[in-house]
Amino acid sequence: MNVTEYIASGILESYVMGAVSDQERREVECLSAIYPEIRNELDELSKAIENYALLHSLEPPAELKAKLMEQLDFNEQQPAIIRPMPVDRDSAPTYRSTWIVAASVGLLVLIFSFFLLSELRTNQNTMASLRTTNSSLASEVKQLRDHQSQTDQTLALLRQPGTRTLELKGNEKAPNGSMLVFWNARTQQVAVEVQSLPALPADQQYQLWSLVDGRPIDAGVFDATASSQPVQRLNRAIGRADAFAVTVEKRGGSPSPTLSTLLAMTPTSV
Structure with missing residues (x-):
């Protein structure tokens, strides 16, 4: 099995987001138990999504509590009026609209998550390229040092008496x-x-x-x-x-x- 191609297929991102079938979920869990590379990638993806959620989390406004307390007056005792809940079939679209909004928000979160994962992969590729460049520079520096050492030895020979x-x-x-x-x-x-x-x-x-x-x-x-x-x-x-x-x-x-x-x-x- 080509682990690199499997990781690059995008199945792990879908697994972390919960957008896979039961068969795909079992497959990912089985392979992650066999290949440490897949397990490490799942851990990195989970951390990335968690960091994204923490980064974009919002605290409720501080004045919200005060407004709610103003509207709730616990000192006045008013007789409770119990009214039967009206049965109105026209209210059904309200719940449907709520689910549509929730689904839209979930879709946006999913899109941003994939964007974040894409950026993460780009950064990983950039780091790999930098490591290769650093390795090449280290090799060139070694060659220059060897060349300088040979030059110093040659100059020492030419300067020796005799x-x-x-x-x-x-x-x-x-x-x-x-x-x-x-x-x-x-x-x-x-x-x-x-x-x-x-x-x-x-x-x-x-x-x-x-x-x-x-x-x-x-x-x-x-x-x-x-x-x-x-x-x-x-x-x-x-x-x-x-x-x-x-x-x-x-x-x-x-x-x-x-x-x-x-x-x-x-x-x-x-």
């Missing part, structure tokens, strides 16, 4: 390629800033290598474009490097470089 900046130029496979490598041998931290490199398919990444005595060592992977974080810190500790090189590898990196995709290389002694 941090070197090496420029890598692309070879014939990437003639317009250009990037910077920030490396600190003492802290063994490495970061890169891509200035111009060709975009890669989604299943590929650039990989940085440090060459020590002619042996390539994985220095981490990075992407060609990172607008939210221009300087990308790599997660490899590099204490020694005779040179740095860049190749194109599968996403996530490779244990050994693919020489056929070598795009740039520069010695650290320059």
Whole structure:
């Protein structure tokens, strides 16, 4: 059973107002005993109608009692005159008019109750929308904080004594390629800033290598474009490097470089 659709059908409002058949009443009472969501909705509707009645209740005028007491004189003793009640068939429409007025008042109350319930549902939808917006804002704030943390870490690296900046130029496979490598041998931290490199398919990444005595060592992977974080810190500790090189590898990196995709290389002694 779809509880949400059942609640939205309007049967619960009719139940609270007493405008349902015996079968519908038994059905609502049975389902409310099974599904807590329906029971909670009935409780909320009952509270809403009760609050509406209290909000629109009217106190009788204070001067009404005084007027009644003036008309009732208990000191004068007058003989009671008993007259037979006239039987007049024309008086029947009076009772009928009374019932029509009562029914009209009840209909107005019912209309206002449905209006109140509609407003209640609108407010609930607005609250749900606000919760979603707040959740989205919280997510964006978290991303901004993470970005700020990464920026602070990168600035700390660049400001550390001993941090070197090496420029890598692309070879014939990437003639317009250009990037910077920030490396600190003492802290063994490495970061890169891509200035111009060709975009890669989604299943590929650039990989940085440090060459020590002619042996390539994985220095981490990075992407060609990172607008939210221009300087990308790599997660490899590099204490020694005779040179740095860049190749194109599968996403996530490779244990050994693919020489056929070598795009740039520069010695650290320059």
